[in-house]
Amino acid sequence: MPNLRDGFRRFLFTPQSTIWLSVLRVGIGLQVLFYTVSLRSDWIELLAEGNRGLIRRDLMEALLSVESPLIPRVGWMVEAGGWLHLSETNVLWLLWGGLLLASLFLILGLFCRTVSIVAWILFLCTVKSAEPFGYGVDNFTIIGLFYLVIAPLPDSWSIDARWRRTSLKSSSLQGLHRRVLQLHICIIYFFSGFAKCAGPGWWNGTSLWRALTRPPFDIIPPDILIRLGFVLPVLGIVVCVMEATYPVCIWPRKTRLIWFVGVLALHAGIGLMMGMYLFAWVMIVLNMAAFGPGFAFEATRFSFIESPTENRAETSST
Amino acid sequence: MLKSGKLPAFRLAFFTVQFVCILLVCLNDIFSIFSTSATFFPDTLNPVWDRGAEVTLIPLGQTLPETNPVRETVSAYLNLAGIEAGYSYFAPNIPDNYKIVFELYYPDGRTEIELPRVNSRSAGLRFATLLDKVTETEYAPLRTMMVKMLAFSVWQDHSSANKIRAVLGSVDLPSPAEFRLGRKESYRVLFAYDFDFSAAQPSHP
Numbered sequence: 001m002p003n004l005r006d007g008f009r010r011f012l013f014t015p016q017s018t019i020w021l022s023v024l025r026v027g028i029g030l031q032v033l034f035y036t037v038s039l040r041s042d043w044i045e046l047l048a049e050g051n052r053g054l055i056r057r058d059l060m061e062a063l064l065s066v067e068s069p070l071i072p073r074v075g076w077m078v079e080a081g082g083w084l085h086l087s088e089t090n091v092l093w094l095l096w097g098g099l100l101l102a103s104l105f106l107i108l109g110l111f112c113r114t115v116s117i118v119a120w121i122l123f124l125c126t127v128k129s130a131e132p133f134g135y136g137v138d139n140f141t142i143i144g145l146f147y148l149v150i151a152p153l154p155d156s157w158s159i160d161a162r163w164r165r166t167s168l169k170s171s172s173l174q175g176l177h178r179r180v181l182q183l184h185i186c187i188i189y190f191f192s193g194f195a196k197c198a199g200p201g202w203w204n205g206t207s208l209w210r211a212l213t214r215p216p217f218d219i220i221p222p223d224i225l226i227r228l229g230f231v232l233p234v235l236g237i238v239v240c241v242m243e244a245t246y247p248v249c250i251w252p253r254k255t256r257l258i259w260f261v262g263v264l265a266l267h268a269g270i271g272l273m274m275g276m277y278l279f280a281w282v283m284i285v286l287n288m289a290a291f292g293p294g295f296a297f298e299a300t301r302f303s304f305i306e307s308p309t310e311n312r313a314e315t316s317s318t
Numbered sequence: 319m320l321k322s323g324k325l326p327a328f329r330l331a332f333f334t335v336q337f338v339c340i341l342l343v344c345l346n347d348i349f350s351i352f353s354t355s356a357t358f359f360p361d362t363l364n365p366v367w368d369r370g371a372e373v374t375l376i377p378l379g380q381t382l383p384e385t386n387p388v389r390e391t392v393s394a395y396l397n398l399a400g401i402e403a404g405y406s407y408f409a410p411n412i413p414d415n416y417k418i419v420f421e422l423y424y425p426d427g428r429t430e431i432e433l434p435r436v437n438s439r440s441a442g443l444r445f446a447t448l449l450d451k452v453t454e455t456e457y458a459p460l461r462t463m464m465v466k467m468l469a470f471s472v473w474q475d476h477s478s479a480n481k482i483r484a485v486l487g488s489v490d491l492p493s494p495a496e497f498r499l500g501r502k503e504s505y506r507v508l509f510a511y512d513f514d515f516s517a518a519q520p521s522h523p
Binding site: 009012035038039040041042045053054055056059066067068069070071072124130132133135136138139140141142143145146173176180183184187188189191192194195196197198199200202205206209210211213214215216222225226229232275276278 | 325326329330333336337340341344347348351352355356357358359384389390391393394397398399400401402403404405406407408409410411412415417434436437438439440441442443444445446447448451452463464467468471489491493494497498
């Protein structure tokens with residue numbers, strides 16, 4: 001039992017540098033920035049309660065209340081704005097500006113903890129009030145923001161650490177939080193891959209064909225795709241196998257690089273071939289943060305990016 | 319490494335709860351889609367998947383009454399952590415694709431065909447998701463209400479039209495073999511709704 005306990009402790013608390021946290025913070029900050037900028041021209045239509053919206057926000061929020069009245073929503077902000085005599089439009093644009101500002105602060109690493117909480121709440125409000133318009137990318141962004149909120153911030157590359165001299169947290173704690181993200185990513189791929197494996201279409205190329213020809217993901221003309229028809233079954237099987245075996249193959253030294261690069265290529269492909277740029281970006285960020293630079297026992301490979309500040313924290317905490 | 323006996327118990331307990339929630343949501347998701355989708359598994363297993371989906375809802379409090387505080391708190395936590403949904407995207411098969419078309423009728427007898435418009439590709443992706451959700455809404459009055467809202471948003475730009483017919487359908491995409499034979503996508507009507515906005519002002523429907 002003591003061995004098991006020690007093994008468990010070593011697995012969870014392997015000292016880590018803060019580089020993973022820098023990747024997560026900057027990557028998710030950029031994700032929120034892209035999200036905010038990309039929806040600027042449709043912002044009011046997505047979130048307005050009145051006649052300017054596609055789907056009335058109050059109906060969506062009523063449905064949200066059935067799920068739980070505790071889930072944050074834009075309606076709370078509009079109501080609070082009402083006390084200050086702010087119109088709904090003004091509140092919605094303030095929300096847009098707040099998200100933009102929070103994302104910029106996140107990227108810079110200024111007031112990391114406060115800004116990550118603000119970004120998380122504002123993003124939650126927006127996404128949950130426009131739930132029918134939401135898809136996987138929103139959930140992954142929330143996951144990234146959530147882990148950022150509870151993470152041992154700041155990281156050594158943030159302005160907080162470099163200029164404001166906020167002290168870094170213990171490297172073992174960094175290890176625990178990174179391990180949690182790694183395990184979550186493994187669960188995501190396992191269930192995603194396993195569910196695909198159960199569908200006959202993923203083994204004969206039909207599902208990949210349908211995914212790539214289905215509007216609005218039909219970026220590549222079908223005439224070109226049909227010429228690559230023989231590749232589709234192989235790619236479909238590769239996607240299934242790579243995702244389902246990710247939790248096993250991402251850890252051993254021999255297979256790690258293949259799976260890591262393969263999954264990044266998969267998401268880059270989804271972004272370029274299906275136009276799901278935000279989805280591709282957030283998945284690449286989560287993978288990079290979990291299994292990218294400085295992963296586990298390979299610190300030497302990326303030692304050139306560790307800063308003196310970081311090394312100081314490592315020494316003091318171990 | 320942390321010194322012996324100094325494990326951060328609160329964090330470990332919190333992460334344990336987090337992973338239990340993630341696993342339960344994922345299992346529920348996968349059991350639900352296996353029971354409703356075509357898979358390699360025999361149909362005789364469907365009751366097993368259904369039962370599995372039911373069982374995984376119990377620890378999450380989702381079988382309690384909707385206003386139960388435990389259920390509401392767990393639901394809120396799942397949403398706050400972004401783990402309220404599983405990860406079976408595009409699985410086990412690619413879902414149908416939906417399309418909505420609006421036919422606008424004017425008092426002078428003219429008819430126009432209009433498609434919903436958004437201003438960016440990003441919003442276009444989200445609109446496609448909306449159509450999936452509208453079409454898959456089983457509660458008919460809610461689906462009607464959502465389609466009416468979309469129709470009303472179109473009517474805002476064509477307020478001289480006195481009637482709008484919204485036709486919601488699925489797009490059947492050709493398989494690679496059918497595409498080689500020259501077959502194009504076809505449109506199958508699922509629902510059609512007539513809305514009369516002649517008495518309406520440009521306000522809520």
